Amino acid sequence: DYTVYSAPVTDIKDWKCEGVIYSGTQDPNASERRKYLYAPDVVRGNDGRYYLYYSLAGFGGKGGFEGPISVAVCDTPAGKYEYYGDVKKPDGSKFTRMIPFDPAVINDDGIIRMYYGWALPVRKPKSRLEAAIITKIMTKNVLQKTRKEDT
Incomplete structure (x- = not known):
């Protein structure tokens, strides 16, 4: 469960607990292996509602970040x-x-x-030669392609 604490901008020493606002298990993508929100962010949408963006992973990053990035919504920043x-x-x-x-x-x-951050699923190379080959393939086929797609 995710709890929010808030303070007025006029007195940032006056923190109060707003209570539980969301549980990773509410997400249909959640599993026993992936139920924790990592580095969530909230933005106020054009409709005045608040949108919580997050990705799920296991405890301590275990369970991976297989995506997708998910969204939850609320009428107030510290609501349910x-x-x-x-x-x-x-x-x-x-x-x-x-x-x-x-x-x-x-x-x-x-x-x-x-x-957003991103990563590639790569297993640990078994030798230096394999590491060099993977690096060359990744640079040529993935990273350069990604740069072209982003421009």
């Missing part, structure tokens, strides 16, 4: 959030490019922008 859905690509499919995690979301004059 309800699962809203997953971040989607323009074609309607779940946004699971690479392994997305740690969303940071801003409302830029009415345009909602999301920044």
Whole structure:
């Protein structure tokens, strides 16, 4: 469960507990292995409601960040959030490019922008030669392709 503490901007020493606002188990993507929110972020939407963006993982990062980035919504920043859905690509499919995690979301004059961390699922190489080959393949086929897609 996720608890929020708040303080008025006029007196940041006056903290109070707002109570539990969300549980990772409310998300249909949650499992016993992946039920913790990592680096969640909240943004006020253009409709005046508050949107909680997060990715699920296991305790201490165990269980992986297989995506997607999910969203919960509430009428107040410290209220009870309800699962809203997953971040989607323009074609309607779940946004699971690479392994997305740690969303940071801003409302830029009415345009909602999301920044996120990402990783690639790579097992530990068995030798230096294999590590060099993987590095070359990743640089040529994944990282350069990603740079071209992002421009």
